[in-house]
Amino acid sequence: MTVNVRTFARLADAATALSQERGARFLAGGTLVMRALNEADPAIETIVRSTDASLSHLAVSSGRVELGAGVTMAAILAERELAFLHPVARAVGGPAVREAATVGGNLFAPTPYGDFAAALLALDATVMLAGGFGQRELPLEELLGRRERGNTLVASVAFNRPAADSLRFVKVTRTHPKGISVLSISAKLPLASGRMTGARIAYGAMGPAPLRAKAAERALEGRSLDAAGIAPALAVAADGTLPADDAIASAWWRREILPIHLRRLLLGAGHA
């Protein structure tokens, strides 16, 4: 089956086209959609693209970060001001994938992919949705909860720049140096007078979409980042998760190792 490729100069026009055709998919970097096309996915009848320059817009100020949905992992790695995201971007595939893979695409990557989206979740990111009649802002968590429904087009992502060294990330894989996630953990850990205040922890590959570890976040509130302080959080680390059994790992294994890696991450210990 031949697909129809439609390219739009304006993102708003692409959003309109996407919303009007049931079998339409938006093509960003191609690492997911082209794979589906190569497999002759019958659900894809039309490919919608946009050459709108706003997609690759990247702005970093002292307080806020804005990333166009088309910003690639390679572009993030080239931006010194985004050094706190470099470990996350570097975990997305090899260099050839990172040249293509986009921020927006990662938000829709099926589990066990989507480690970058999990990091954005830990950063309390919001997304700007493109539409034919303008844009509207939405918490990323809300988008991830309904991403399977409808042809949503993300224009950009924004979040407050975290304090230096407050974002921690680990990706657990079975192959090195690069492999698909068994799981990933992103944690923003703001400390005030040695106590956690407003911690954000997000998991990749621990559910149908990246998700927040809200029970662990609550258990960390007001605690210190030492073995005794984090024990209550570790006890509820897997609460609310729904990991998959797949070729990479079983759901049981993912739940078993989650507290171990969360412990290492919170204590700042090295990871294999």
Place this chain on the structure above:
Amino acid sequence: MKTPIQFRLNGEDIAAFVESGANLLDTLRESVGDLSVKGGCWQGTCGTCTVVIDGAPRLSCVTLAESCSGKSIETVAGLRRGAELHPLQSAFMERFAAQCGYCTPGMLMAAKALLDKNPNPTRENVVDALCGNICRCTGYEPIIDAVLDAARGDSRRRA
């Protein structure tokens, strides 16, 4: 429906008609006739189809051919100059970095993209540059050594 596209391939202007939705790998092999590019998985997983587009490594199997209009594409067919092999090719021969050879075109192009940007890479840089390319024969070490040799200018021409 076919779409006309134009791009530069190894320094030559190319015009081709591509099927709507076709990937660059199939376009290079079937429409243009550059058989130096190999297909492995068509999933963006194995790295065998790596080419260099505008100086950056890309997986041609998950690159929409239409998106390459006006771009400069390099494949392994463009590496040698007449009878003279590229230093990477010579180093791969000297280090026995190819056994079955199927991954070699992708390995060479991923390595070329690295050396074009970073002529003096560390071993860690080379490992990262090749981490998206799978080889089931060599165990990787001869390939990494070959890239480091080529960067140091240690490889001698054997062609």
